[in-house]
Amino acid sequence: MSVSGYYAWRNRPPSPRAIRHAWLTDLITQVHTGSRSTHGARRVHAEPRLGHGVPVSHGAVKLLMRRAGPAGVTGRPRWRRSTPDQIATDLVDRQFSQSAPNQLANAIFEYLEIRHNRRRRHSSLAMLTPTEFENTTIVA
Template sequence: MASEGHQVRSTAALLRVSESGYYAWCRRAPSGRVLWHARLTELILSIYRSSEAMYGSRRIHHELQERYGINVSRGTVELLMRQAGIRGRAGRTRWAAGQMLDSRTARRLWVTDARAHHTRTGTVYCAVVLDTNQRRLMGWSVDRTATQELVHRALDAALVRDAEELPPVRAQHTRPTAYAFTEHMQTLALAPVTARVPDRHAQASVDLFWRRIGRSLLPRQYWNTPESLQTQLMSLLEDFSA
């Protein structure tokens, strides 16, 4: 109220606070919580803008945890987004067979992604090759170590499957496939140095695929050993690629 031109003395008397208390509040430095929320809001706005205003609180909350290692509640993310006046777009894209009817079908696009799944006694790495235009799993590979060979096996499986499905005459006239490697691949140091990163549409298809895998896996508390998780993943991926 004082900033709007009202006298401090009369405003303090109206609100039943002391003038000295008001001036002390003005001189007080921002609290750690206020500074933390300001920094968090900057990160949220950055993620939101990079998604072209698509991501909501759930996806931004996931990005804060996975990309920045920030452990914050989803309620806090929702609060800060509301205070910043931003919100994600409603609706979800389904992972289903069928051609995407837009300009992106001009070329085939294969996106390679890799994820690390942690158990109590070790880690299992999984690389997949997805045809994001037709939303199909083309190839996959599962191993206990994150090496270039993990990705090579997934790509080899995708190429073999693609060659088997296309008649020889059609294969000779098929336009070249475009490849892209996600940020997860770069984080695990499995992507080429000059790798192309897919656009947000392709990345959304990859995320939807992993959510389906996550819903089909047994709960995390049952991942007692890397061997048991590896068996689960291989069985699921075999079903998805059938």
């Protein structure tokens, strides 16, 4: 490379593509920040095209996001196993005396219902939950 070519390149004004990329980078960072920094290139690409009417390709958005640094949140949240200090050592707090019939059994059924029946399958099938069944069949 010649010395004159280097100084000609250094003193040259920015190209139209560089100007457009700088403008698009600002727009992309605004959209990404507006999404609480969760959107990836696909969703960020949809906002300028559909929301602002700017013709831009998906590849250009990926390139500019890679250069500017914002990245979307990847994957879904993982289920975390509970650590031993988070596990209750005794679910009934060593209180085995009952003030009412089936009180201890109801407490255990409620725990099991909440822990293992998160989607409430009993109620969607018009069936009684274990707790409701115990409450309806209590003989005083």
